[in-house]
Amino acid sequence: MDFKQNFFQIFQIQPGFNLDLTQLSSDYRALQKNVHPDKFAAASAQEKRLAVQWTAQINEAYDTLKSPLLRAIYLLKLEGVEIQHNPALEAAFLFQQIELREQLEAIESSDEQALEQLDQFSQQIKDLLAGYEHDFALVAVAPMDIKVAEQIVYKIQFVSKLLVGANQLEEKLLGY
Amino acid sequence: MALLQITEPGQAIDPHLRKRAAGIDLGTTNSLIATYREGSVDTVADADGGHLLPSVVRYLADNTTVVGKLALAAAKQDPANTLLSVKRLLGRGIEDVNKLGDQLPYHFNAQATGMPLIDVVSGTVSPVEASAEILKTLVQRAEATLAGSLDGVVITVPAYFDEAQRQATKDAATIANINVLRLLSEPTAAAVAYGLDSGAEGVVAIYDLGGGTFDISLLKLNKGVFEVLSTGGDSALGGDDFDHCIAEWIIRQAEFKAQPSLSQSRGLMLAARSIKEQLTTQQQVIVAVDLDGLNYTGELSRDQFDEMIKPLVTGSIKACRRAVRDAGVSLEDIHSVIMVGGSTRVPVVVSAVADYFKAQPLTSIDPDRVVAIGAAIQANILVGNKPDDEMLLLDVLPLSLGLETVGGLAEKIIHRNTTIPIAKAQEFTTYKDGQTAMLIHVLQGERELVTDCRSLARFELKGIPPMVAGAAKIGVLFQVDADGLLTVSATELSQGIEAKVEVKPSYGLADDEVARMLKASFEFAQEDVDNRTLMEARVEAQSVVDAVQNALTVDGEKLLSEAEIKTLELAMHNLEQALVQNDGQNGVQNDGQNDVRVLEDLTRALAAASDDFASRRMDASVRSALSGHTIDEFEKD
Structure with a gap:
């Protein structure tokens, strides 16, 4: 081969x-x-x-x-773009991320129906993720707008991490 | 791929060419070997009809060993020279041994660094050598039954075994002079034994409750391919804990306040075990214990017993829930649950498992033997007895591999649950002017701090060309094979110089130590060793010749130019000549070492000459695999 x-x-x-x-x-x-x-x-x-x-x-x-995230990163790599570790992102996106993090923390400290709240939260994150993946698919056609594509990948990265955080909280709530 | 073995589909193997293969379940408490006889597969019994070989090795003053039942019987009178449960020590370090605490009555060698060594009456032994004794005993058992030596063996290991533990298992096989076809994970072997590779699709759960360990694994089956989705369990939960529950209950009933003596504890455990086994078929048993002041006579019902062990069983189900979650599947996806290990005979265990998975667990194959049987089935395929079998077992890396970076942090390079074999390249640079060597510390585990991960090995890269700091670019390739074993190679990228890699396994044996132990273990005369190396060199040379010849016949004209064919034929001719001259009939001549070297050099030359051809055949075969076309449709470049 x-x-x-x-x-x-x-x-x-x-x-x-x-x-x-x-x-x-x-x-x-x-x-x-x-x-x-x-x-x-x-x-x-x-x-x-x-x-x-x-x-x-x-x-x-x-x-x-x-993996959608790894596939997106790989497509950028084929275009000669290496993903940065500390990318600059739009302020609006960062504020949204901070809000979502705070929501997650609030769920953790809430006594009632934490699991139900978390389910809703996870669904919201998954929808967000699906949206960004859809955006990326639209951009990732030749000729690729690399700057836009790169920004979307960073967003997917951020939101994926949030989903990991939500899953970890679920494990904690379920007592694993 | 390239050099495919060609066999017509459905063509039966000539019985005289049938190879002898076996599967070995190298267990903590008991070990078994299974093989095919007259077309059917089963475990092999000893002369007394017992299939389980207690994993116990006793060392005697006259330099001999006793393995199995007799060794177990001597454990009490000769604890320092009788090694039990050495599997717990395989690939482990001295600090792990300290964690196991007073369970082990051995004299650990104070000089040992890294791997624990045990002082016995006849010298110092490693857990690897003790495991080799168990393997040798099993192999002798099988070879006596099959009336001939084994061509290849599959050995099972727990799915969560790390690299050091797998390497130690393989080293034990090397010392026992066994050809290992594959290390197979225990749950996968169990699924193979139930024939779930044929036809069945979906997820299978393997619930393995042994004497001292509990493992739960989820496998995905799809058209003959097995993937391990997740594993979990508790290394300190087993049937022995059920015995403890009964023993404690007896102590309470007897209102015995003192600390039971050693012999009382032993008697209690024996009684408890017998009660547990009776409760498998009976609803109520009579308890009669009379142990030197610890007396109780009464009854114990199965309901009471179930209640006693409930927390333990519930704990195991909790681990199942976690494994299901890790696998990212739902309960409805799981179509079969397989029971492995003697402790799954306890009825409440079966019902708890059935309740959780909402499926009746499979129990038709003896839970003690099922793993060895599965291993034997795969060994039979791998050795080449079933060329048209479609089965393919894919395994995943059970724990992430990482490297030590600045500040004592571990950086992951290959994540857990990655399908193996896998290779990852990583680039390093020098931090000092003229630096010619570099140390790489490889770790395994999920935690962020080096101290929380297991140290696998330290690789020293030497021969880096001296340059200014940061100019040298060293590409290091970490490759994990299908057995989960790691190899590391390194190249200086700017000048293309291969760096020498020196491996210092943290808890294992270096290659030369394994070779020395192999020699010692067979007490080979030098002549025997030479004969053996010559035979091995001949076998490898012949297999390369056969493979190239076969490949040339099938695809030579399609994929190679005339000049390329000539080059290959010349290299092949040279090697065939050497094979004729060193036919091994008269053993090794005076220059035996030289014969071996000539064969090895020519074999390497032919292999190198055919590398590119092999790659092209592979490429063509891959393309045909995807398109459903035949290899004939792909022309030479």
């Missing part, structure tokens, strides 16, 4: 944000059945080594493409 192939080429699909995830997962399995080291358990050391390398590449491609 050509290790210089990008992740989309490995799956023989056009680079883009909208993917058929069911197709991707069945293609992934079809590839694994051809390359997995278990298929070479009785083969020579050379073949075993190659099988490990190939499978590792396919696994990384699949892990990246199946």
